[in-house]
Amino acid sequence: MIALDRLTKRYGDTTAVDDLTLELTPGVVTGFLGPNGAGKSTTMRMILGLDAPTSGTVLVDGRRYRDLTRPLHTIGALLDARAVHPARSGRDHLRAVARSQGIGSSRVEEVLALTGMSEAARRRAGTYSLGMSQRLGIAGALLGDPGVLMLDEPVNGLDPDGVRWIRTLLRSLAAEGRTVFVSSHLMSEMERTADRLVILGRGRLIADELTERLLAGDGVRVRGPHLRPLADALPGARWTGPGELTVPGLTGEQVGRKALELGLVISELGPIGTSLEDSYLHLTASSTEYGARP
Amino acid sequence: MTALTRAAAAEWLKLRTLRSTWWFLGGALALMLLVAMLDASDTAAALRAQGGAAGSVDAAAPAMSALPWARVVLGALGLLVMTSEFATRSIMVTLACTPSRTRLLLAKACVVVAAVFAAGVVLAALTVAASAPLLGEYVDLDAGVLGGQLLTMGAHLALVAALALGLGALVRRSAGALTVLFVLLLVLPLVLQEAADPLGAEFLVTAADFTPGPAADRFMAGESVFGLVLAGWAVVAVAAGAWALRARDA
Ligand SMILES: Nc1ncnc2c1ncn2[C@@H]1O[C@H](COP(=O)(O)OP(=O)(O)OP(=O)(O)O)[C@@H](O)[C@H]1O
Ligand SMILES: [Mg+2]
DSSP states (O other), X not given: OEEEEEEEEEETTEEEEEEEEEEEOTTSEEEEEOOTTSSHHHHHHHHTTSSOOSEXXXXXXXXXXXXXXXXXXXXXXXXXXXXXXXXSBHHHHHHHHHHHTTOOHHXXXXXXHHTTOTTGGGSBGGGOOHHHHHHHHHHHHHTTOOXXXXXXXXXXXXXXXXXXXXXXXXXXXXHTTOEEEEEOSOHHHHHHHOSEEEEEETTXXXXXXXXXXXXXXXXXXXXXXXXXXXXXXXXXXXXXXXXXXXXTTOOHHHXXXXXXXXXXXXXXXXXXXXXXXXXXXXXXXXXXXXXXXX | OOHHHHHHHHHHHHHHTOHHHHHHHHHHHHHHHHHHHHHHHHHHHHHHHHTOOTTOEETTHHHHHHHHHHHHHHHHHHHHHHHHHHHSSTHHHHHHHOOOHHHHHHHHHHHHHHHHHHHHHHHHHHHHHXXXXXXXXXXXXXXHHHXXXXXXXXXXXXXXXXXXXXXXXXXXXXXXXXXXXXXXXXXXXXXXXXXXXXXXXXXXHHHHHTSHHHHHXXXXXXXXXXXXXXXXXXXXXXXXHHHHHHHXXX
C-alpha cells in the first residue's frame, strides 16, 4: 500500500508534481499514465525517498521510506534500468543489493532464473541490451519478495516475449495480494495489464478510474441499410460512416425499440468501445507539454 | 547484523567486484616501487660519493618519500567510491537499499578506511622490501621501528582516502572532487605559505602545516599529533559529505 497525500515537487519554476493525493491499494495493478514530463518518474522518486517532496507526504505501508530498515522487503522498485555500474556483473550487482538487505545468495540465483538472466549474469552490466537491463532491474525489485512493486516503464525495450512475461508476472503478483504500481506509454499494454489507471498531466491528477470504465464508451453504434428515419427520430445521432449511426446517451435496447417502431432493418447494434489510446489522448489533450505541432 | 554492517557488507562487495579497484592498487604499487627504488639508489650513490656512515638511512625512508604519490592514487580511489555512484546513477539503487544517507556514507567510510589501510600496509611493506636493499650498507633496519612505520603509512593512506570519500559525497562529480582534493593536499599549503610574507601574517605558515598534505607529511615523519589533525580533516569531510547527501536530492 502506497499513500500519497497532497504531494508536491517543484524544481525551480517547474512544478513536476502538483498536489497529488492517491492511495494505491493491494491486489490490483495500477497503471500510471501521462505525457512526457507529466511527473510520473518524479512521483516514483519521491516514493523511494530519492527526491524530497516540496510539500506533502508519501507513506509506504504506513511508514516513511527512510524509516524502513530493510526497504526491499517492503517495496521493490525499478526506476531506471540503466542505473547500474557498467563494470560490475549483473550477479555481483544483485549480490550487493542482497547483502544490504540481509538476503542470501541463493535468492539471487532464484530471481536471476525467474527473469531469465542466469546466463547473462556473469557478464558486465554495461554490455547488456536495454531489455536485459530491464530484466536485471526487475530481478532486483523482486529480490526481497516485497508486498509492493513499483516499476517505471518496465516493458520499454522488452521483446514481445518479455512484454507478455511482464504482463503475466504483474497480474500474478497482484493476484497474490500485492500492490503493483507501473508506469508506461504503451496504451494497448496498459489496457491489458492494469485494473486501475491513474493519469497525470503537468503534475496534476487528471483521471483515476477503473480500466473498464475508461474503456467503456458512451452510447451505441447502429448499422443498417436505410437509417435516415432513425437519424431524424433520435436527437444527437451522428453519421459515423456509410450506413452507420452513433447515438450518444442511449442504450442498445432503446435504439432497437425505436428502429422496431419505425420498421427499420438493423444489421448491427452494439455499445461503443473506445480504445484506451483514444480516451487517454482525449483526457490529456490539454496537458501535453511536448506534443508535436502539425 | 545491524543495518550498518549490512550496508558495509554490500559496499565491500561492490568495492572488490570492480576491476578498477585492483588497477588503482596496482598503479599505486607501481608508482611507489618506482619512486622508492630511484630514491634509494640516488641516496646510496650520494652517500657513497660523500663517504657517509654505514647504517645512517632509515630502511623505510625511500618508501616514505614515495608516499605522496600513493596518497593521490588511493585518494582518487576513495573519491570514486562515491562519485562513480552519481556518474552511473547507481546511487538510486544504493539509496533505495540504504535510505539513511548518514548510514550509507559511514558504511562506505568504514570499508574504504579498512580496505585502504590493509592495502596500504601491504604496499608499504612491498615497497620497503624492494627499495631498502638498494641502500646497501647505509641501511638502518630495526624491525620494531619498521613495523610501526608500516602501520603509520597504512593509516595515513586510509585517512586521506576517507577525506577524499567525504569530498566525493560533497562535490558528486569525479573531476570536481579530484580538483578539490588536489587543492587541499597541494595548493592550499603553498598559497598559505606564500601569502604569509606579503601579508605579514606569520601564523599562516603554521596554519599551512595543519592542512591535510603537510599534516600527512609530519604524521609520516613521526609526529603522531598530526595523525590526529589528518583524522580531523577526514571526519570533517565525511560529516560535510553526509550533510550534503541528506540536504540534496539524489
Ligand atoms: N532534477 C530535476 N531538475 C529539474 N527539473 C526536473 C528534474 N527532474 C524532473 N524535472 C522536471 O519535472 C517534470 C516531470 O518529469 P518526470 O521525469 O517526472 O516526467 P515523466 O512523467 O516521468 O516523463 P516521461 O514520460 O518522459 O518519463 C519535467 O518537466 C522535468 O523536466
Ligand atoms: Mg519518466
